[in-house]
Amino acid sequence: MIVIVDERDLVKDGxxxxxxREGVASVGFGAREFGDWVESAADxxxxxxxAVLLGECDTEIASPTRIRDRTSAPVIALSEQPSLENTLKLFEAGVDDVVRKPIHIREILARIAAIRRRAQxxxxxxxxxxxxxxxxxxxxxxAGVALPLPRRERRILEYLACNNGRRVTKTQIFNAIYGVFDEDVEENVVESHxxxxxxxxxxxxxxxxxxSKRFLGYQLVG
Incomplete structure (x- = not known):
C-alpha cells in the first residue's frame, strides 16, 4: 500500500x-490526519x-522521523519547486528521495523498489x-519460463517473497494488496486469489x- 500525504483532494484522488491502474493499493491523507494515523494505527x-509520498503538506507534522518510528518504508517527496534550496531542505528533513513533478507513476514505483533493495x-x-x-x-x-499472472495474484506472490521465511496472515496480505481503507472489497477475496x-x-x-496453516497464515516453502 502506498500512502499519499497532500492537503489537496484532487492530487490524492489523482x-x-x-x-x-497499476494494481497497487493506495490511500490519501492530509498531514495532520496522517500524523494521527501513524501514531494510532495497528502494527x-x-x-x-x-512507501510514503509527501506532496504539499507540513513536513513537521508528516515528519519522516516520526514515520520511521513506526515503519522503515521509503519516504519520497514530490516537489513542485525545482530549486536546489527546496531539494536540500527536503533531504535535511529526512526523506529518502526527492522527485520533481510531473513524474510517471511507474518511475515512482521503480524508485520505491530501488530504495527498498538498497535499504534491505x-x-x-x-x-x-x-x-x-x-x-x-x-x-x-x-525453470526460466515466464508464468503470466493477473496483477493481484502476482502482487500476493511478491508479498510472500518479500516476507520469505515468515508467515503472513490473510489480513496482512489484504492490507498490502488492497489497502487498509478499501471498504468495497471483502477480506475473503484473498483466499480466492x-x-x-x-x-x-x-x-x-x-x-x-x-x-498455509489455519490461524497462522501463509508462507513460501522451498
Whole structure:
C-alpha cells in the first residue's frame, strides 16, 4: 500500500487512480490526519505500507522521523519547486528521495523498489526451488519460463517473497494488496486469489510452494 500525504483532494484522488491502474493499493491523507494515523494505527496496518509520498503538506507534522518510528518504508517527496534550496531542505528533513513533478507513476514505483533493495540489501528476485519471483512487477518464472499472472495474484506472490521465511496472515496480505481503507472489497477475496495462484503454481511446478496453516497464515516453502 502506498500512502499519499497532500492537503489537496484532487492530487490524492489523482494518484490513487493512477496507482490503481497499476494494481497497487493506495490511500490519501492530509498531514495532520496522517500524523494521527501513524501514531494510532495497528502494527498490521502500518506493516502494509510500501512507501510514503509527501506532496504539499507540513513536513513537521508528516515528519519522516516520526514515520520511521513506526515503519522503515521509503519516504519520497514530490516537489513542485525545482530549486536546489527546496531539494536540500527536503533531504535535511529526512526523506529518502526527492522527485520533481510531473513524474510517471511507474518511475515512482521503480524508485520505491530501488530504495527498498538498497535499504534491505535485497536481491532483485527471490528463488524458491524452480520458482523465481521478481520484486519489480515482472511475472515470475518457472525453470526460466515466464508464468503470466493477473496483477493481484502476482502482487500476493511478491508479498510472500518479500516476507520469505515468515508467515503472513490473510489480513496482512489484504492490507498490502488492497489497502487498509478499501471498504468495497471483502477480506475473503484473498483466499480466492491465493487458491487460483496455488493451482497455477501446482500445474507448472508439480507441487504447491505456498504452505498455509489455519490461524497462522501463509508462507513460501522451498
Amino acid at each position: 494518484y490513487h487512480s493512477l496507482f490503481n 498490521d496496518d502500518i506493516g502494509a505500507v510500501r 540489501d535485497e536481491a532483485a528476485h527471490t528463488d524458491i526451488g524452480q520458482l523465481r519471483i521478481f520484486l519489480d512487477g515482472r511475472d515470475p518464472q518457472v 491465493i487458491s487460483k495462484l496455488r493451482k497455477k503454481l501446482r500445474e507448472r511446478l508439480g507441487e504447491d510452494p505456498i504452505d
